[in-house]
Amino acid sequence: MAHRLNVLVCSGASCISNNSLKVKEAMLAEIERLGLNKEIKVIETGCMGPCQLGPVILVYPDETLYKKVQVEDVREIVEQHFLKGRPVERLMYKSPLTDELVHKSSEVDYFQKQYKIVLANCGNIDPESMEEYIAVGGYEALGKALTQMTPDSVLNEIKISGLRGRGGGGFPTHLKWMFTKNEKSDEKYVICNADEGDPGAFMDRSVIEGDPHTLIEGMTIAGYVVGASKGYVYVRAEYPLAIERLQKAIGQAKEMGFLGEKIFQTGFSFDLEVRVGAGAFVCGEETALIHSIEGKRGTPRPRPPYPSASGVWGKPTVLNNVETYANVRHIILNGGAWMADIGTETSKGTKVFALSGTIKNTGLAEVPMGTTIRELIYDIGGGAPEGHEIKAVQLGGPSGGCVTPEYFDTPIDYESLTQLGAMMGSGGVIAMDETACMVNTAKFFLDFTCFESCGKCTPCRVGLKQMYGILDKITKGEGEEGDIEALEKLGHTIKTTALCGLGQTAPNPVLSTIKYFRHEYEEHIHEKKCRALVCKDLISYEIDADKCKACTLCAQKCPVDAIRGQRGVVHMIEQEKCVSCGSCFDVCPFGAVQRLSGEN
């Protein structure tokens, strides 16, 4: 029997960590208590996107969006809204612009500029129910491809669509598929790269958690095109929920015959297996990933041969990212021309971005290619929190670079971003305001890539270490003339000589911060100044005698007894003793402790 209300509880990893499952349990209990269980259906869905509002609950048909719902709120929602029809306003979303209540989720500004293709089902269906996936047209693309189209005609639609790799490289998908298809071999493979390792990126995880069948359908269609009968999804072990839901979905698909022998009673058979990565960042590189699937150590090898000629087990292999496969069913159902209509000249369709950093609305957003960085950061992301200003966004994680406000009107596509020295990457977007030190940010990413370097090739193993050493020196106030130039030289050398994508892109965060924030590097080196007041060795603390109330709180907290003064006597910091730990700054209730840099 159909229900009167559908209550969608976001069960993406972010909302779950904010207790959404407990809220759901409480809601079920309350619904049971009031005898509403036959009228109201509660559904766990994948990520709805606005993670900073979590746990998020969406009520249909009213389209009421509740934010930050806690167990204590459940009774009120069920009694007032579900029973009496009065939405609980204090928990509803308010527009940050007008401060007015937003009554329908579709009117929430965060969603309005978005265009959901890949994420259409995420947050709208129960990822663990294949019936719900079928209800929104699931597996029809597979049926259509297998029973009404030849592999060539499917490939042609992909070509017309202009789909390019969403993992970041942007290689045309139809070419990858065609190369693999043209290889003669007794066995071929389809692999999905779900080894999403960039700090700040969670698009792939959200797609698998929220709509696992979409991935299965896309990969099976790829198998049909290239003539493969076996596929692997390589997921990192840090994504347990994604793995669990994907495995469940594969089981359901096998049971219904969407995977297995003679799918849709055609001659085509295809099987899928999940391989769990052990957490090495380099395994996101395709040849390292293939080694890892084979049970070998996850290190890259030189290309060619490309995986399309010699991939897993030495057989022709097509390898794409989660988001790329998630586009496939829509292309088959709507035709390639439909997607070719969306986006820019060179980049078609949409791209999912994960917004994080100093931005109001962190979360997941899908926008058409060609949307400007400004629209993404301000219209969807809501800009920086009050009193702050965004000075750069970092795109593409440790492989990408930063973009400054004067370039925010650049339309997002593969070419424009690369031109700016950033890259599409997998879609991680980290916003930074004046409290971020660009030298330190570059050092953070380099620390990451140094740690993740597999050590196989010298430029990456040794070169990155050298770059890190120079950055470390600069942030400690020991920078010298020539350091910036040395960083640039090393960076360019590593980019051209490293074996794989990890090393070839790892210098980008350094090179792009030097390009746009050279003055910050120079200040660190020449004036020993960190304008963001981040680099510990470059900052000092002083007590403003006018503001100090001589309460002794800071003196009590100081770990090295560097603060002189007593009750009634204004305090002072002995600079020779001070270790710049900042505990006085943190505890002072009067804001009398000042953090300074480059003043002497």
Add this chain to the structure above:
Amino acid sequence: MKNLEELRKLREKAQKEIQLRSKDARVKVVVGMGTSGIAAGAREVLKAFITEINQKNLTDVMVTQTGEKGMSSMEPIVEIHEEKKPVIIYGDMNPSKVKKVVEDHIVNGKVVEDYLISMEEK
């Protein structure tokens, strides 16, 4: 799964479960569920609507509730909203009247004048 036909049949069946999440209901039935509405039997009226609509397999009708309408003596009150038509308000409803409203008004488009309290132009 044999063919697309079979899949589409399965889809039709499954669609009913997620109907509420699509935004294209033809008719919206709003039941007043304030305290006095509930006391007067609005819960039964609401349940009756759901039962009738499910039995008749009306997939384009949405049932929802609202708070007090301010005419306590006429509770339970029900509004029928349709695109480009005035809102029809029925009063003093009960499950057997619901049956008639569903048959005559929602299915056949004929307003049940006996139960009518008012018509509101949008």
